[in-house]
Amino acid sequence: MVLFNDLINLESFLKFQLLKRGAESEIRLGSFADVKAIYKIRTKKDYMEEDLDIELRYSRTKKEAKILSIAYANGVNVPRIYAVYPSIGVIVMEYIYGITLKDLLINGNDESLKFSYLAGKELAKIHKSGIVHNDFTTSNIIIKEQEVYIIDFGLSEYSANIEDRAVDIHLYKRAVESTHARISSIIFNEFRKGYIDHLGSDKGEEIIKRSREIELRGRYVGERKTVWKP
Amino acid sequence: MIVLGIESTAHTFGVGIFDENRGIVGESRKNYVPNKGGILPREVAQFFSEVAGNAIKEAISKANISIDDLDGIGVALGPGMGPQLRVGASVARALSVKYNKPLIPVNHGIAHLEIARYLTKMRDPVILYVSGGNSIVTTYVDGRYRVFGETLDIALGNLLDTFAREVNLGPPYIVNGNHVVDLCADKGKFMKGFPYIVKGQDVSYSGLLTHAIRLKKQGYNLNDICYTLREIAFSSISEVTERCVAHTNKKEIILTGGVAANKLLNEKLTKMALKQGASYMPVPFKYSGDNGVMIALTALYELKYGIKIDPEKAYINQRWRIDEVDIPWYYSTI
Numbered sequence: 001m002v003l004f005n006d007l008i009n010l011e012s013f014l015k016f017q018l019l020k021r022g023a024e025s026e027i028r029l030g031s032f033a034d035v036k037a038i039y040k041i042r043t044k045k046d047y048m049e050e051d052l053d054i055e056l057r058y059s060r061t062k063k064e065a066k067i068l069s070i071a072y073a074n075g076v077n078v079p080r081i082y083a084v085y086p087s088i089g090v091i092v093m094e095y096i097y098g099i100t101l102k103d104l105l106i107n108g109n110d111e112s113l114k115f116s117y118l119a120g121k122e123l124a125k126i127h128k129s130g131i132v133h134n135d136f137t138t139s140n141i142i143i144k145e146q147e148v149y150i151i152d153f154g155l156s157e158y159s160a161n162i163e164d165r166a167v168d169i170h171l172y173k174r175a176v177e178s179t180h181a182r183i184s185s186i187i188f189n190e191f192r193k194g195y196i197d198h199l200g201s202d203k204g205e206e207i208i209k210r211s212r213e214i215e216l217r218g219r220y221v222g223e224r225k226t227v228w229k230p
Numbered sequence: 231m232i233v234l235g236i237e238s239t240a241h242t243f244g245v246g247i248f249d250e251n252r253g254i255v256g257e258s259r260k261n262y263v264p265n266k267g268g269i270l271p272r273e274v275a276q277f278f279s280e281v282a283g284n285a286i287k288e289a290i291s292k293a294n295i296s297i298d299d300l301d302g303i304g305v306a307l308g309p310g311m312g313p314q315l316r317v318g319a320s321v322a323r324a325l326s327v328k329y330n331k332p333l334i335p336v337n338h339g340i341a342h343l344e345i346a347r348y349l350t351k352m353r354d355p356v357i358l359y360v361s362g363g364n365s366i367v368t369t370y371v372d373g374r375y376r377v378f379g380e381t382l383d384i385a386l387g388n389l390l391d392t393f394a395r396e397v398n399l400g401p402p403y404i405v406n407g408n409h410v411v412d413l414c415a416d417k418g419k420f421m422k423g424f425p426y427i428v429k430g431q432d433v434s435y436s437g438l439l440t441h442a443i444r445l446k447k448q449g450y451n452l453n454d455i456c457y458t459l460r461e462i463a464f465s466s467i468s469e470v471t472e473r474c475v476a477h478t479n480k481k482e483i484i485l486t487g488g489v490a491a492n493k494l495l496n497e498k499l500t501k502m503a504l505k506q507g508a509s510y511m512p513v514p515f516k517y518s519g520d521n522g523v524m525i526a527l528t529a530l531y532e533l534k535y536g537i538k539i540d541p542e543k544a545y546i547n548q549r550w551r552i553d554e555v556d557i558p559w560y561y562s563t564i
Binding site for chain 1: 372377378382420422428429431461462465468473475501502505506
């Protein structure tokens with residue numbers, strides 16, 4: 001990992017081919033030391049106060065890089081980091097060429113259940129590394145050569161908290177439900193199996209149970225628990 | 231077809247009349263304004279039952295029709311506060327039975343979404359619905375409005391009102407169309423160190439509220455606190471909306487609900503939409519808050535698809551989520 005903030009100029013990165021413009025950042029395909037590399041560039045959000053925007057971009061870049069490297073060290077399938085430039089909000093990392101789980105599910109691939117299982121397995125590994133992802137949706141899961149890779153740790157936190165872990169499960173479930181509503185329960189069930197198989201059933205079940213509680217805590221849920229109900 | 235809609239979920243008793251051919255033809259609104267504190271449901275319900283009769287008469291006379299011309303009675307059966315909902319439901323049931331008109335159950339949140347789509351003419355948007363009780367980022371997928379993101383604790387309107395109350399800026403919370411927190415923030419500047427909580431596509435505001443109240447108690451400048459509270463609250467909900475736009479690839483964004491008239495939130499969403507290459511519009515000010523017209527409009531859509539309810543079974547549902555409602559009329563235009 002290289003850290004030399006002041007020597008780099010953002011303009012040269014912005015010439016690389018744009019692969020995707022997300023809410024948070026631009027993903028560009030360039031090269032780093034002769035290999036293809038992804039440049040994740042956190043772009044300015046001009047609808048925010050400048051101080052807030054700079055603070056958020058700096059801290060999110062730095063934290064994402066740190067967390068990615070911890071996940072990698074713990075054997076999670078994530079892109080390798082080549083370089084980090086927090087002051088301009090840039091991370092240079094391995095290019096993982098594949099299809100997102102979201103697209104795979106939309107196209108109704110027969111193997112989608114298997115990959116949902118593997119996504120559960122990767123999330124279990126992430127949680128075992130003391131990390132929570134916090135944006136664990138099907139758009140952030142990439143399938144490459146029959147393996148599942150997790151990307152975009154932009155909102156990740158260090159946590160072994162049951163509540164925080166359950167949020168990841170909740171996010172995955174809702175992403176599946178919202179974009180693939182009709183077969184969502186089967187897809188989620190495979191994910192749940194993968195997760196529990198690799199985290200252990202006691203802990204796993206507890207976290208899944210909590211994710212259900214989080215769902216019910218949302219406003220205006222019929223079965224929501226309230227303090228005053230017997 | 232002509233439908234009358236009754237809204238009584240929070241502090242507005244609204245009656246609206248919507249004509250399939252002529253659009254919005256008549257309405258009446260009676261707002262309950264507390265002297266101090268928040269809304270006491272029982273007192274509001276009392277007020278509603280006093281004004282209900284006049285509100286209905288006014289709306290009908292403005293529409294220049296007789297009650298016999300109506301093809302149905304729509305009523306918001308939830309979500310909202312029980313005592314108020316019961317007043318609206320009772321009135322609607324009575325009208326339905328007495329004049330032999332079909333009774334149509336309407337979800338209040340869905341009505342906010344439908345009036346926004348109707349008035350902005352945006353057909354398939356990402357919708358940010360923010361009010362005193364709701365902060366929801368939603369869009370239509372596969373038969374229903376799906377909730378992509380929402381607040382994990384308190385709603386945006388509730389955050390602003392509660393903070394105003396805790397630091398003695400209100401009530402009233404709205405002065406000449408501006409929220410008191412906005413007015414107070416105009417002279418402020420940005421402070422560092424406030425919690426900015428976005429989890430995936432959800433926001434959380436309770437930590438922000440506690441932090442802001444604590445700073446006020448410690449003697450920091452109230453203008454600065456208001457400025458920062460508002461900046462963080464609006465930025466985070468805009469960011470969540472931006473994520474939904476990026477995730478779904480939709481090209482239209484609408485803001486609806488009671489907070490939709492807010493100037494700064496509108497500015498932020500305009501800039502965000504530009505960044506995402508999407509077009510943005512807020513629901514027109516007149517129909518941002520609770521009103522009967524949105525209930526009538528939604529009821530008309532439902533009636534055309536045969537959705538009605540037996541008056542004896544028209545129970546209120548205080549926690550009726552928008553993603554529990556099937557939307558068969560989504561692609562139809564009136």
